[in-house]
Amino acid sequence: MGAEQETELVVVTGVSGGGRSTVARALENVGFYVVDNLPQALLVQLAELAAKAGGAARKTAMVLDVRSRAFSTDLSGAIRELQERGYTPRVVFVDADDEVLIRRFESVRRSHPLQGDGRLSDGIAEERALLAEAREQADVLIDTSHLNVNQLRARVEELFASPEELKLRVTVLSFGFKYGLPPDADFVLDTRFLPNPYWVPELRDHSGREEQVSKYVLGQRGASTFVETYARMVMTTAPGFEREGKRYLTVAVGCTGGKHRSVAIAEELARRLRELRVVAHAQHRDLGRE
Known part of the structure; x- marks a missing residue:
């Protein structure tokens, strides 16, 4: 298979206010490199660069x-040239009812790019005429009139994401509390209720990644229940996060210095989650900082 056949190309167009930006963000979320407002005349060159x-x-x-048509109005010709060169582009056209488009433009107090000195409806009508051929030739037509942002994102993911890409x-x-909370944490767990290995002379110089410290921490009363409880919490919330389009979750596990208890618990929690078929890995922000 040549590079052209291996390259997955998606061309997104449609009416202004229809939701192209949301579609673009959704495609980025499922691994696409997205180029916005590309002149149609450069479609083939970009495809060659991607390949x-x-x-x-x-x-x-x-x-x-519609602004990209200042360079060329022949979208059909550009798509045809891509196909002749061995690419199989999919064209997505984003549309919405005129009344919905008018409400969207009025809500953000923006004029239509083709409105000029006329009314909003005049700009919408002119754009529809320019895009009529592209709409007819689209592989995928998405009417966003009755879709909110999350529903539109889910529709794009349904069309273009692999099951693996949709997993949380x-x-x-x-981390160590004395160095501050991680700003990107979605959940913060506090392990300072467990005895601190720092006060055990033979463990002080070792970290929670080492077996003797890990056994000490996980062998304390409540440690196993603590890990199991938060593993269940992640499993309970994961489907909801996935439905809302969240793809990355950070569970921050803290102790005083980020060397012993938090490290051991983080490693064990990540291991438990992997056993439950969650894509999970442990990182240690403050290990080695002391």
Whole structure:
């Protein structure tokens, strides 16, 4: 299979106010390299660059709006040229009812890009005429008239994401409270209720990643229940986070210095989550800082 066949191209176009920006963000969330407001005349050149670059660029989305037609109005010709070169682009057209578009523009107090000195409805009508052929030739038509942002995102993910890309990824992050809370934490767990290995001379110089410290911490009363409780919490909330489009969750586990208790608990929690088929890994923010 050549680089052209391996390159997944998506061309997003549609009416202004229809939701192209939301579609673009949703495509980014599922691994696409997104280029916004690309002149149509550059479609083929970008496809060639994506094919040569490989890697993350193998999934590339190009978002076109009516302003890009200043360079070329021949979207059909550009798509045809891509196909002749061995690419299989999918064209997504985003649309909405005129009344809905008018409400959206009025709510943000913006004029339509083709409105000029006329009314909003005049700009919408002119744009529809310009985009009529592109709408007819689209592989996917998404009417956003009755979709909110989350519903539109879910629709795009349904079309373009693999099951693996939709899974929530959990980072279990150990830290020391004396160095401050992690600003990106979604949940904060406090392990300072457990005895501190720092006060055990033979454990002081070791970390929670080492077996003797890990056994000491996890062998304390309540440690196993603590880990199990928060593993269940992640499992309980994960489906809701996934439905809301959250793909990364940070569970911060703290102790005083971020060397012993939090590290051991973070490693064990990540291990338990992996056993439950959650994509999880442990990181240690403050290990080695003391």
